[in-house]
Amino acid sequence: MLRAPSFWYKKENSLFSMLLFPISIIYRLISFIHFVLSKTKKASIPVICIGNIVVGGAGKTPVALKIGKILKLSGYSPHFLTRGYSGKIKNNLQVKSHHSAEEVGDESLILSSVAPTWIGANRIKSALLAKNNKADCLILDDGFQNPNIFKDFSIIVIDGKQGFGNARVLPSGPLRESIKRGMKRANAVIIIGKDELNIKETIPSSIPCFLGKFDV
Numbered sequence: 001m002l003r004a005p006s007f008w009y010k011k012e013n014s015l016f017s018m019l020l021f022p023i024s025i026i027y028r029l030i031s032f033i034h035f036v037l038s039k040t041k042k043a044s045i046p047v048i049c050i051g052n053i054v055v056g057g058a059g060k061t062p063v064a065l066k067i068g069k070i071l072k073l074s075g076y077s078p079h080f081l082t083r084g085y086s087g088k089i090k091n092n093l094q095v096k097s098h099h100s101a102e103e104v105g106d107e108s109l110i111l112s113s114v115a116p117t118w119i120g121a122n123r124i125k126s127a128l129l130a131k132n133n134k135a136d137c138l139i140l141d142d143g144f145q146n147p148n149i150f151k152d153f154s155i156i157v158i159d160g161k162q163g164f165g166n167a168r169v170l171p172s173g174p175l176r177e178s179i180k181r182g183m184k185r186a187n188a189v190i191i192i193g194k195d196e197l198n199i200k201e202t203i204p205s206s207i208p209c210f211l212g213k214f215d216v
Contacts, residue, residue, distance in 0.1 A: 008174040024172035038147035043127040049151040051144020053182040059192035064141040079135035080111040084119030092120030123149040160193035
């Protein structure tokens with residue numbers, strides 16, 4: 001796995017970040033156009049999205065697992081939807097015990113240990129398959145920037161040590177989209193670990209923000 005450039009997480013402006021900034025503007029424009037032109041479809045059952053604004057891991061999967069366990073204890077039948085990153089299988093299917101990490105990805109196998117898990121880039125198709133297999137709610141692990149499926153509730157997960165880095169969009173910084181744009185669609189924020197950068201102070205007061213460490 002490629003490591004994130006060190007200048008992404010430096011507070012001061014770096015030469016590389018400034019040189020790449022024009023490309024970031026183009027990236028943001030293309031992303032916005034894609035978002036506007038995409039058709040959003042609503043699943044027939046509630047969708048809870050666990051995502052982030054920064055590329056890479058921020059603790060999304062542990063949060064998804066915890067929410068899945070809570071829903072099961074509350075009497076619901078949640079199913080996980082994930083793309084199956086790094087797996088060779090690209091079709092929409094349910095992760096089974098005979099699948100390997102090479103086939104469906106590590107995270108998919110971890111999720112499937114808690115609740116039925118469906119992989120595939122087409123989240124609407126995965127949602128339909130889950131509904132047909134007795135799911136009454138869905139947990140979307142990653143996919144916050146996916147405009148094709150409607151989210152009934154979106155939680156943004158943030159690493160307390162890294163925060164938003166230099167707060168610039170790819171490739172000038174680590175953000176998938178601007179903080180302002182992402183926060184407009186968020187219903188809640190969870191900061192994982194100690195809030196070393198005072199991230200909570202930057203979250204709009206209208207969005208519930210929680211601090212937590214999840215042991216799953």
